[in-house]
Amino acid sequence: MTAEIGHFALVLALFVAVAQASLPLIGAHRGDPGWMALAKPTAILQFALVAVAFACLTHVFVTSDFSVVNVVSNSHTDKPLLYKISGVWGNHEGSLLLWVLILAIFGAAVAVFGANLPPALKARVLSIQAMIAVGFYLFMLLTSNPFDRIFPPPLNGRGLNPLLQDPGLAIHPPMLYLGYVGFSMAFSFAIAALIEGRVDAAWARWVRPWTLAAWCFLTGGIALGSWWAYYELGWGGWWFWDPVENASFMPWLAGTALLHSSTVVEKRDTLKGWTILLAIITFSLSLLGTFLVRSGVLTSVHAFATDPTRGVFILALLVIVIGGSLALFAWRGPKLVSTGLFQPVSREGGLLFNNLVMATACAAVLLGTLYPLLLDALGGGKVSVGPPFFNTVLIPLMIPMIAAMAVGPFLSWKRSDLMPALRRLRIALVLTIVAAIVTYAVHGDEPVLGVVALAMAVWLGTGVLTELAERIRLFRSPLSESFRRLGRLPRASWGMTIGHLGLAITIAGMAGAGAWKVESIQVMKPGDKVTVGGYEYRFTGAKAGKGPNYKFVGGQFTVSRHGREITKLTSEKRVYNVSQQPTTEAGIHTTWRGDLYAVIGDAEGSGGAFVTRLYFNPLVVWIWAGTLIMVFAGALSLTDRRHRVGAPHRKSSAVSLPGAQEA
Amino acid sequence: MNKRLMFTLPLMVFLILAGYFAVGLTKDPKKLPNMLKGKPVPDFALKPIKGRDDKGFASTDLKGETSLVNIFGSWCVACQIEHPFLMKLKAEGAVPIHGIDWREEDPDAGPDWLNKHGDPYALVGDDPRSKAAIAFGVTGAPETFVVDGDGVVRFKYVGPLNADIWRDVIEPVLRQIKPPGAS
Numbered sequence: 001m002t003a004e005i006g007h008f009a010l011v012l013a014l015f016v017a018v019a020q021a022s023l024p025l026i027g028a029h030r031g032d033p034g035w036m037a038l039a040k041p042t043a044i045l046q047f048a049l050v051a052v053a054f055a056c057l058t059h060v061f062v063t064s065d066f067s068v069v070n071v072v073s074n075s076h077t078d079k080p081l082l083y084k085i086s087g088v089w090g091n092h093e094g095s096l097l098l099w100v101l102i103l104a105i106f107g108a109a110v111a112v113f114g115a116n117l118p119p120a121l122k123a124r125v126l127s128i129q130a131m132i133a134v135g136f137y138l139f140m141l142l143t144s145n146p147f148d149r150i151f152p153p154p155l156n157g158r159g160l161n162p163l164l165q166d167p168g169l170a171i172h173p174p175m176l177y178l179g180y181v182g183f184s185m186a187f188s189f190a191i192a193a194l195i196e197g198r199v200d201a202a203w204a205r206w207v208r209p210w211t212l213a214a215w216c217f218l219t220g221g222i223a224l225g226s227w228w229a230y231y232e233l234g235w236g237g238w239w240f241w242d243p244v245e246n247a248s249f250m251p252w253l254a255g256t257a258l259l260h261s262s263t264v265v266e267k268r269d270t271l272k273g274w275t276i277l278l279a280i281i282t283f284s285l286s287l288l289g290t291f292l293v294r295s296g297v298l299t300s301v302h303a304f305a306t307d308p309t310r311g312v313f314i315l316a317l318l319v320i321v322i323g324g325s326l327a328l329f330a331w332r333g334p335k336l337v338s339t340g341l342f343q344p345v346s347r348e349g350g351l352l353f354n355n356l357v358m359a360t361a362c363a364a365v366l367l368g369t370l371y372p373l374l375l376d377a378l379g380g381g382k383v384s385v386g387p388p389f390f391n392t393v394l395i396p397l398m399i400p401m402i403a404a405m406a407v408g409p410f411l412s413w414k415r416s417d418l419m420p421a422l423r424r425l426r427i428a429l430v431l432t433i434v435a436a437i438v439t440y441a442v443h444g445d446e447p448v449l450g451v452v453a454l455a456m457a458v459w460l461g462t463g464v465l466t467e468l469a470e471r472i473r474l475f476r477s478p479l480s481e482s483f484r485r486l487g488r489l490p491r492a493s494w495g496m497t498i499g500h501l502g503l504a505i506t507i508a509g510m511a512g513a514g515a516w517k518v519e520s521i522q523v524m525k526p527g528d529k530v531t532v533g534g535y536e537y538r539f540t541g542a543k544a545g546k547g548p549n550y551k552f553v554g555g556q557f558t559v560s561r562h563g564r565e566i567t568k569l570t571s572e573k574r575v576y577n578v579s580q581q582p583t584t585e586a587g588i589h590t591t592w593r594g595d596l597y598a599v600i601g602d603a604e605g606s607g608g609a610f611v612t613r614l615y616f617n618p619l620v621v622w623i624w625a626g627t628l629i630m631v632f633a634g635a636l637s638l639t640d641r642r643h644r645v646g647a648p649h650r651k652s653s654a655v656s657l658p659g660a661q662e663a
Numbered sequence: 664m665n666k667r668l669m670f671t672l673p674l675m676v677f678l679i680l681a682g683y684f685a686v687g688l689t690k691d692p693k694k695l696p697n698m699l700k701g702k703p704v705p706d707f708a709l710k711p712i713k714g715r716d717d718k719g720f721a722s723t724d725l726k727g728e729t730s731l732v733n734i735f736g737s738w739c740v741a742c743q744i745e746h747p748f749l750m751k752l753k754a755e756g757a758v759p760i761h762g763i764d765w766r767e768e769d770p771d772a773g774p775d776w777l778n779k780h781g782d783p784y785a786l787v788g789d790d791p792r793s794k795a796a797i798a799f800g801v802t803g804a805p806e807t808f809v810v811d812g813d814g815v816v817r818f819k820y821v822g823p824l825n826a827d828i829w830r831d832v833i834e835p836v837l838r839q840i841k842p843p844g845a846s
Contacts, residue, residue, distance in 0.1 A: 235740045235741075235744070236740075237740055240740070273670065277673060280673075281673075284677075315681065315684055315685060318681065318684075319681050322677055322681075323674065323677060323678065323681065326673050326674035326677050327674055329670060329673065329674070330667075330670045330671040330673070330674045333670040334666050334667055334670050370680070370683075387738055388738055388766055388768050392768070519743075521743055521744075521746065521747060521780065522747075523747065601744070601747075602825060602826060611747050613743075613744070
């Protein structure tokens with residue numbers, strides 16, 4: 001029964017979404033307040049219906065109802081409750097349901113909290129949200145129904161990919177999706193603005209909280225995914241440039257650019273067309289990411305051929321959403337008039353530079369991810385571009401951007417001078433040079449890039465702190481005055497300062513872990529010792545054991561430095577009962593200096609010897625500490641006064657009439 | 664540039680991309696990975712990697728006896744995981760293994776990596792520009808081809824080899840090529 005209720009709720013949600021997609025939009029076009037007002041109840045009803053469908057799917061998973069195909073393929077009675085629940089979205093169909101649920105949550109949130117939006121804008125935004133939802137409902141109901149039954153029902157399920165049986169990964173997809181779907185708000189606002197033919201400071205301010213929230217979730221989601229790869233895959237690395245990772249990184253790059261360009265729209269009434277385009281691109285990449293992350297449809301052309309219906313449907317959906325919005329952009333975009341002029345050296349210029357670098361980086365990642373597919377389509381055979389491609393392209397892009405990031409906040413709007421800004425950064429420059437020399441002295445010039453990257457992190461960090469000190473006139477006015485100024489800084493500017501500081505910390509971590517990682521792969525017998533990065537790892541032997549639904553071999557290592565014991569590490573190699581797929585649990589000891597990391601591999605012979613992989617990953621935890629700080633900074637900026645009070649007012653009448661659009 | 668054209672540019676770029684996707688949809692990708700199966704290895708002649716004074720590695724070297732061609736790179740994490748197993752294979756002397764050192768940016772990186780972890784290869788060719796890799800239709804590293812004595816590709820394995828895969832997948836292929844007791 002539950003599955004049928006869920007299925008029925010989904011069908012109803014489709015119909016409600018169709019109403020929501022059409023009536024308010026027509027109402028806004030005709031200037032009919034009654035029809036426009038339909039946006040709110042339909043958005044809330046649609047949310048309620050998807051929530052019922054999602055609850056039903058969760059119920060069949062928790063009760064292990066093996067008459068539902070999805071449960072059979074993705075669950076098992078032996079599975080702990082947490083993973084039965086995460087099984088709901090750990091598969092293609094369920095992840096789509098989670099996606100539309102989050103979409104409906106955002107829609108309902110705009111309906112409920114968007115009281116200060118002009119009714120026409122609100123009606124259009126919610127209609128466009130519903131159009132996206134209609135596409136997804138149709139996709140689910142026609143090709144990927146999560147509630148399909150199976151007869152006769154099997155005795156037990158076929159389990160979940162054991163790699164996914166991990167608390168980090170249980171919450172990773174929802175986080176990523178909150179980010180991906182959150183950008184749908186920026187998209188809907190952009191399309192609504194194109195229809196209305198106007199983008200102004202008020203518009204930018206309305207979109208900002210949604211973009212910021214999406215950005216925070218996406219940043220957190222990416223960090224979580226990378227952390228998971230780090231401790232679960234057991235390769236000592238934290239980023240592998242695989243298509244799934246790239247799929248989340250691309251909207252992040254575009255979304256970060258959007259966050260910065262929308263500030264320019266808000267403060268200076270320029271870069272409008274570009275900002276709208278970024279909003280469309282960010283969400284388009286989110287859509288691409290959605291299909292890459294769970295469904296695996298775009299990861300390889302293989303999946304296309306295994307299920308051509310889905311492939312064709314997804315392609316059609318992408319063409320309609322992305323192609324349609326870009327066509328609208330081509331048609332209406334030129335009508336957006338920017339008033340603010342600026343010189344190349346100015347705050348706007350700096351933000352535009354950031355945008356260009358982010359967009360170029362994003363294009364490069366897209367090219368690297370899709371190139372194998374494109375080449376295949378051209379009949380060029382199959383290749384994959386490895387990390388060398390991405391590192392070669394992205395590092396030279398990021399270095400000038402980080403260099404400019406420290407300078408940008410010193411520039412004033414409209415026109416500015418570079419020299420005074422650089423003069424104020426002289427202490428930061430001295431500290432950067434000192435850091436480079438110290439790093440060079442410790443590590444030699446191997447590799448140069450590590451020294452450069454670490455110096456860039458110091459440059460950005462000290463630059464950000466210098467800017468903060470300037471802003472509160474530290475040492476130039478009495479301390480009490482500085483404190484008073486500190487207390488009065490708007491939260492948005494705290495957001496920028498802390499966010500940039502977080503990035504500096506992340507870059508330091510990437511520099512350390514990328515440049516000076518030490519690894520050692522060997523066969524060890526119990527009692528053997530290996531020294532890695534100045535730490536002595538002693539293998540004390542391995543024991544076999546049993547977990548709730550897997551068997552494991554656990555290897556023990558004692559790590560000491562200068563004869564003093566620091567920690568004991570346990571690494572497990574697990575084999576899951578149902579799928580017989582092995583996974584690795586790395587033994588990790590985290591310190592600020594770096595991580596001690598040990599992994600046990602296959603047994604070698606019968607003498608208790610094992611292949612072991614030992615690593616010292618310098619500063620690696622800084623990567624995630626920095627991203628956590630960035631997420632916090634985004635959240636802080638989200639609480640800024642200007643998002644809560646003083647609802648922005650448009651200069652002219654709020655309700656745009658059909659004739660007024662062309663203004 | 665014309666303003667209207669500038670605003671249309673994103674749409675055009677997207678439509679071209681979508682066109683490629685549509686072509687990709689019509690392709691049967693399953694053919695590609697096995698494209699070489701049963702066919703002679705593509706012609707290639709690679710220079711030796713730095714520090715090895717032998718003649719490098721060419722398609723003509725594959726005639727005469729059954730061998731493995733392993734695609735690796737010092738940048739490839741999975742190759743490191745595979746590496747100890749290749750060393751073991753070499754120690755057992757079951758079958759000669761030849762290496763194609765793929766996409767090294769730094770000519771020293773491959774040799775350094777082999778010095779550090781051991782060198783399981785009979786012959787190694789340097790392939791920084793993916794010449795041989797593209798001819799082989801390599802999708803990623805590591806990848807291993809089983810080539811018989813006539814220089815014909817008999818099997819391709821994608822991903823790191825280990826003892827289980829060797830026993831369950833590769834050895835049956837080798838037995839097919841050279842039935843036990845036939846020689």
